[in-house]
Amino acid sequence: MIEIYETIVIGAGISGATAARMLGEYGGKVLVLEKARGSGGRLASKRIRTEAGDELAFDLGCESFGAQTGTFRSALQEWESVGLVHRLQREGNGQPLWVGASRNSALTRAMLGDLPVAFGVRVTEITYQDGVWQLQAIRGDNEIRQYAARSLILSAPAQQTRDLLPNGHPFIEKLAPAVIRPQWVVVLAVPRRADFSRGLQELGRIKSLRAMPEQDAIDVISFESEKPSRPANNDFDIYQIQLTSQWTENRIDWPREQVLNALIDELEAQTGCASKFEAAHVHRWLYAFSGGAASEHSYLLDDSGLGVCGDYFCASGKHDGVESAYLSGRRLAEACIARAGAGAELGA
Numbered sequence: 598m599i600e601i602y603e604t605i606v607i608g609a610g611i612s613g614a615t616a617a618r619m620l621g622e623y624g625g626k627v628l629v630l631e632k633a634r635g636s637g638g639r640l641a642s643k644r645i646r647t648e649a650g651d652e653l654a655f656d657l658g659c660e661s662f663g664a665q666t667g668t669f670r671s672a673l674q675e676w677e678s679v680g681l682v683h684r685l686q687r688e689g690n691g692q693p694l695w696v697g698a699s700r701n702s703a704l705t706r707a708m709l710g711d712l713p714v715a716f717g718v719r720v721t722e723i724t725y726q727d728g729v730w731q732l733q734a735i736r737g738d739n740e741i742r743q744y745a746a747r748s749l750i751l752s753a754p755a756q757q758t759r760d761l762l763p764n765g766h767p768f769i770e771k772l773a774p775a776v777i778r779p780q781w782v783v784v785l786a787v788p789r790r791a792d793f794s795r796g797l798q799e800l801g802r803i804k805s806l807r808a809m810p811e812q813d814a815i816d817v818i819s820f821e822s823e824k825p826s827r828p829a830n831n832d833f834d835i836y837q838i839q840l841t842s843q844w845t846e847n848r849i850d851w852p853r854e855q856v857l858n859a860l861i862d863e864l865e866a867q868t869g870c871a872s873k874f875e876a877a878h879v880h881r882w883l884y885a886f887s888g889g890a891a892s893e894h895s896y897l898l899d900d901s902g903l904g905v906c907g908d909y910f911c912a913s914g915k916h917d918g919v920e921s922a923y924l925s926g927r928r929l930a931e932a933c934i935a936r937a938g939a940g941a942e943l944g945a
Contacts, residue, residue, distance in 0.1 A: 601729060602628045604902075604933070605746035607720055607761075610638020611919055612906045613752030614708040615926030616933075621712050623934050628744065629712060630734065632719040636709055637702035639885065639908075639918065647786060647833075647876040654828055655784050655835050656701045657880055660819035661685055661694040662919035668927070669920045681707050683825040687805075698826045718742065723749065723761055725901050748902030748933060752926065754884035755909050768897050768905060775909040778842040779849055780885035783860050784821075786833040786876040794834045796868030801836070814844040814863050833875060838864075842886050853879035887918065896929035898936070904929045 603625035606617040613629065614636060621627045635641065639658035646652050664670040673695050676682045681704055685694040697704040715736070722733040730749040734742045751758045755775035762769050787794040801818030821827065821835040838860065848856065857879050861872045887909040897905040906929040908922035 599743050599745045602626050602744070602746040604628075604748040604750060605630060605730070605732065605744055606750045606752060607631075608638065608752035609633075609636035609705060609709065609714060609716075610752060610907075610922060611640055611705060611708075612908065612922035612926035612929075613638075613750065614705040615923050616750050616752065616904075616906060616930040617712055618708045618710065619927065619930035620933060621710075623930075623937070625937070627712055628746070629709060629714040630718045630720060630732075630744065631714060631716050634716050635702060636705040636714070636716075638705070638922075639882070640697065640701040640705055642700035642702040643784070643878060643880075645876060645878050649875070651830065651832065651875075652828075653786050653830065653833065653835060653876060654700055655821045655837055655878075656696070656819070656824075657782060657784070657837070657878075658882065658885075659701060659919055660817060660837060660839070661696050661824075662917050663692045663694050664920055665692070665917070666920065666924065669923055672923065676704065685824065696824045700827070720744075720761065724763060725903070730901070730903065748904070750904045750906065750929065750933075752906050755887075755907065756884065758905055758907075766903075768899070768903070771897060772905070775887065775907075777884040777909060778886045779845045780816075780842055780882045781840040781845045781848070781856050781860075782880045782882060783838045783840070783857060784878040784880075785836045785838065785874045787836060787874045789832060789834050791873045792870045793864075793868065793873045794836075796870040797834075797836050797864065800864070800868050814840055814860070815867070816841045845881075849881075853881075856881075887921070895925045896932065898929060898932050902933075902936075904933060 604620050604627045606613045606629045609629050609631035617627050617629050641657045643657045644654045664673055680698055682695045682697055718734050718736045720732050720734045724731045730746050732744040736742045754777045755772050759769050759772050801820055804818050817839040819837040821837055857877055865872050895910050906925040908918045910925045
């Protein structure tokens with residue numbers, strides 16, 4: 598017999614983790630399903646080893662995050678007080694910037710806490726019958742799994758959420774304006790005393806000032822080694838380089854090695870230094886930048902208990918992507934809790 602949860606949350610990024618945490622604290626039995634091997638979404642982090650055996654850890658998605666609203670600023674201050682996030686010495690648009698302690702994905706791991714999370718689970722179909730949401734999923738090597746819940750929250754990217762919704766569901770049309778664009782990301786471990794490292798730091802500073810043409814291939818260069826509480830490495834400086842969505846879209850199907858070679862040529866041209874690096878990691882985010890808001894509201898919720906949240910609900914440019922995701926997940930959870938309270942009052 599399939600166990601019925603009060604709520605299942607699909608996606609363990611910041612919006613899904615926020616909603617799951619709040620609903621779990623409210624007292625409902627919550628399960629989180631995540632297709633990746635770890636939490637974080639665009640706050641994901643990665644560990645690799647060099648040929649010499651050195652372990653390198655770095656953020657693979659969002660480099661840092663800020664706050665425009667009092668709600669998210671309060672959350673950051675609370676997390677800072679317990680050591681979950683740290684402020685960077687530099688600012689963004691005159692506002693403080695934060696990063697997760699040890700790595701950005703640590704924030705979502707802490708938020709999920711002891712909630713049950715099933716990683717490596719890809720939900721393939723959802724249906725609603727007799728007041729219960731039924732989920733079909735694949736786990737690991739094509740292991741078929743089934744789940745059930747009275748309420749269901751989808752916190753995946755907009756395109757994936759639309760594909761998962763039942764045919765004809767009104768949310769499909771409401772999500773149509775939300776387009777999330779792709780991005781190639783390359784991480785380089787560069788010998789600390791190399792000219793190439795100094796060139797990358799200077800280029801990163803220039804890019805942070807938006808002093809180069811927008812059609813340039815490179816969007817952001819993040820000096821991972823400057824982030825507080827990150828594991829120290831005396832031999833290497835680690836750089837995370839984000840390519841622009843336009844550049845990525847024109848090369849979306851390129852092999853990773855070809856992307857790396859093209860980027861190295863670009864970096865050598867812009868820094869004037871010969872490239873030198875010990876290790877490289879190339880990752881393609883199919884869903885990285887929100888290109889349009891899905892709704893004037895922060896979430897979607899229907900009478901069946903189906904909710905949708907994500908950074909694309911607040912993608913007007915007012916909020917950082919992490920802040921948008923947090924606000925969406927929080928406001929959806931608040932609406933679910935209010936709905937559950939109203940139902941309890943009606944049934945009393």
